[in-house]
Amino acid sequence: MNGAISIDYGAALTKSLLYYEAQRSGKLPPNQRVQWRGDSGLKDGSDAGIDLVGGYYDAGDNVKFGFPMAFTVTMLAWSTVEFRAQLEAKKELSNALEAIKWGTDYFIKAHPQADVLYGEIGDGDSDHSCWERPEDMTTPRSTFKIDDQHPGADLAAETAAALAAASVAFKQSNPRYATELIKHAKQLFEFARSHPGQYQNSISAAGKFYSSSGYEDELLWAAAWLHRATNEKTYLDYVGTSGNTGGARTVFSWDDKFVGVQVLAAKLVLEGKVQNNGVWSQYKSQAEQFICSCAQKGNNNVKKTPGGLLWFLQWDNLQYTATASFVAAAYANYLNPRHASIQCPGGIVQPSDLINLARSQVDYILGSNPKKISYMIGFGPNYPTQAHHRGASIVTIKKVPKRVGCQEGFQQWFNRNAPNPNVLEGGIVGGADQNDGYTDSRSNFQQAEPATVTPAPLVGVLASLA
Secondary structure, three states: OOOOOOOOHHHHHHHHHHHHHHOEOEOOOOOOOOOOOOOEOOOOOHHHOOOOOOOEOOOOOOOEEHHHHHHHHHHHHHHHHHOHHHHHHOOOHHHHHHHHHHHHHHHHHOOOEOOEEEEEEOOHHHHHOOOOOHHHOOOOOOEEEEOOOOOOHHHHHHHHHHHHHHHHHHOOOOHHHHHHHHHHHHHHHHHHHHOOOOHHHOOHHHHOOOOOOOOHHHHHHHHHHHHHHHOOHHHHHHHHOOOOOOOOOOOOOOOOOHHHHHHHHHHHHHOOOOOOOHHHHHHHHHHHHHHHHHOOOOOOOOEEOOOOOEEOOOOOHHHHHHHHHHHHHHHHHHHHHHOOOEEEOOEEEOHHHHHHHHHHHHHHHOOOOOOOOOOEOOOOOOOOOOOOOHHHHOOOOOOOOOOOOHHHHHHHHHOOOOOOOOOOOOOEOOOOOOOOOOOOOOOOHHHHOOOOOOHHHHHHHHHHHO
């Protein structure tokens, strides 16, 4: 690490949770801390005669996409379950639980019947043709759902995973809520199991933005979380009898949960809850192959930028860096009490190496990089000021209540070469390119758009480092 930079992980943790308050849709609560936001999307669901107010806007737009929203909540919950004591020590546990609950309350509303799940509100195309504050939205708030005639096993199962993981997070502080979450998670898992298919075949509007590459990973991921939440053997058997353990993966993301499944399975092996043979040893070895490749000791290492950033894909790369960092930090937790290590093709990797790996990536994100720019907005002396984000880039409704129209937003705010009037604290942009380059411009959406999926895994990593 660059000795000149001392990084305040606790401050970054606080901001990462603050960010979720800026992404809230619906009626804001009295304890809302992000004051430049107002109520929005208060009629969501009305076209279908159902209350779908709440949840999160996805990224720099005003659409509620259920698939990445569910993964966001699953990772917020995993962060909270895995690093609960550290979050509590930093007095951020209640904020983490609030961030989860804002999502799960919405999923409960979106699941009015066993085999019905609303999976998108708003339409990406019409939304993207306007540049408006969420409080001013004039674009259609169309509702899209899956049901037994129009299935989407990936969407149903990811939502089940989110609810199950959240129930583990709430078990201690709110057991009644945890029980309700489990009820919905079980129904959604059964719905997904009995109605296979990719959700974009039922919700084509989502396919252009968040098309799913398959549903087997989500079913396993949901089963793994349901087992962790309930300890019921049926879910363990589902994971343990899978014909597809995923193989060696190259990313862990909103679309591909196999690494998450492999890591949860490896945890069971390390704890002696399942035998280290057959399918279980496959999961463990595949989890470790991914970790070895991130640690640059595998057979097919993840690319690194000259400045040391794990570089996966050009679009929102930091999302993949964030999940990889989380996997490293969580796996160190599983190895440590057993004084175990990973035997990689390129040598042994110890838990301390994994913590150093996670720290190096977080340090890069927070400013220890060739451009000396923090990719977390509002953190450090130098961060992106022109993030691709509608709400942040237009003056707050509290100062200028007059509506900013669809095209007016582009003319007056999007095209303005000046910092966003509102600081989207804790939002993490897509980040550097493979040569550590970055252009701070609202039109650079591949690099400059923050999305809810990115900080969620880092909440746990930051708590562990703080």
